[in-house]
Amino acid sequence: MKIKEWIRPRGTADVLPEESFLWHRVEDAARKVARLYHAKEIRTPLLEYEELYSRSVGDATDIVEKEMYTLTDRGGRRLALRPEGTAGAARAFLQGRLYCGSLPMKLYYIGPMFRYERPGQGRLRQHTQFGVEAVGSASPLADAELMAMALRFYEELGVPGLTVSVGSVGCQGCRQDYTRRLQSYLQQEPGELCADCLRRLELNPLRTLDCKQSGCRRRLEQAPRLSEALCPPCRGHAAGVDAALESLGIPYVRDALLVRGLDYYTGTVFEIQHSGSAVAGGGRYNALYVELGGPPLPAAGFGIGLERTLLLLRETGALPASPAPGPDVWVVPLSEAACPRVLPVLDALRRAGLAAASPLEPAGWKGALKSALRAGAAYLLVLSGEEEEAGSVEIKELATGDQMRLPLDAFLYRCGR
Structure with a gap:
């Protein structure tokens, strides 16, 4: 279909x-x-x-x-x-x-x-x-x-x-006299004007001054000047x-x-x-x-x-093309067991003033790193899901390659806004 x-x-x-x-x-x-x-x-x-x-x-x-x-x-x-x-x-x-x-x-x-x-x-x-x-x-x-x-x-x-x-x-006062003078001037050789200006000549002669047609512009070069009629x-x-x-x-x-x-x-x-x-x-x-x-x-x-x-x-060149900024933190669960932690961690990051996003599905370290780089993130945060590590997170700073494990609160204190 x-x-x-x-x-x-x-x-x-x-x-x-x-x-x-x-x-x-x-x-x-x-x-x-x-x-x-x-x-x-x-x-x-x-x-x-x-x-x-x-x-x-x-x-x-x-x-x-x-x-x-x-x-x-x-x-x-x-x-x-x-x-x-x-x-x-x-x-x-x-x-x-x-x-x-x-x-x-x-x-x-x-x-x-x-x-x-x-x-x-x-x-x-x-x-x-x-x-x-x-x-x-x-x-x-x-x-x-x-x-x-x-x-x-x-x-x-x-x-x-x-x-x-x-x-x-x-x-309005000084325009009325000028309009009559402009109309009289343009009516002397109306054949040089475009169809729109011929109509404007009867309805509102001042509008002819705004015309961009070459013939009308040439005719207007010698027209009376409004500045002289003020x-x-x-x-x-x-x-x-x-x-x-x-x-x-x-x-x-x-x-x-x-x-x-x-x-x-x-x-x-x-x-x-x-x-x-x-x-x-x-x-x-x-x-x-x-x-x-x-x-x-x-x-x-x-x-x-x-x-x-x-x-x-x-x-x-005042606005060179550049990609839209990525999130501050890209959060990836390493296993299905870690998925329940994703939304609470994202919420904590955002409340600390950090832009955070996640694919919301588990991936290995290689896949997590690849997706973080594609997203343009500053940090990759991975969740292991292991019970004894539930209070800590693995952090990788993508610009330097530095990697560390620390409690989430410590990361929020260090990088939050």
Whole structure:
């Protein structure tokens, strides 16, 4: 009988045991940085009402138009799998009335996001993001601190060669005049634009600035610059961000075409780049909470894709491939008579803070040693099962080859944590 071969859906990935410790390293770095910057963890559902994203992210964005996974439940409600973290965090912030507490407040999350797009290196339909949202401060110092925080995450992982690209999309007031000027410019030679940008030209001309098609990029080289259309408050905020980055000694470049792909951004937008490719991005979104029916709360945030981060670590040699760590102690009974002792000994080892494992079946010394080496253990502990030796164990330190017999309590005292 032929066994059916099950495969995972396209654009998803399995994290197998030999890779999971790499994820632990990246997630531990994220949590360490979150603690250093006093960010509190928030966990939101994978399912939200579809309208949350269409209202916050924007109807004319690629996420809403092309990439969201949506469904209708049995009650006829339209739901969406989480495509990004900011909108859900904002919804939870409002529903949980966190704005009644001490502000400003930083929140962070680590979790899966879902977008239907062409899978590629570091880009999956189910991917994992580390995100941070800083709510309650309109200061340009908050923007610069978030950029420093994103850089600190990569610093913890030892990634070299990062650059910071900063732009500003202005406020609603200065954007309206610029949008009309951009639309007028692009309509002069619409034949050079791709089909998506022709549609964006009518729905949301700013989205054309985010297009990566070569023809559109060439046309945009001579387009009016949003940075030149900023109102005095937005220009002052941008100058404050520059001064804050300089005070931290963070090199950066100003990019007049940087807009990011989400409609909720206002003012500062930024990307962390490596070799010209964005590995993290974020910005300010002062109007989002009002759009969702809440109080006028200034906010900013960033997101980092962890699959892309793992690729970056390998590319730069910051995370060389190495096997997952084995147990501290590998316990093997030498006979059936010793098997009843295995679980109590394992329990004692674990309570002493030692990672311990066992094949749970008897083997001779040769087989026990072979299995301990295969498991990558630091110590091999064998149980003889003989009545007069029931309180003692045979220990072999695999790195040195040293072997000794001693009471289990003595070993726990010497090696326990």
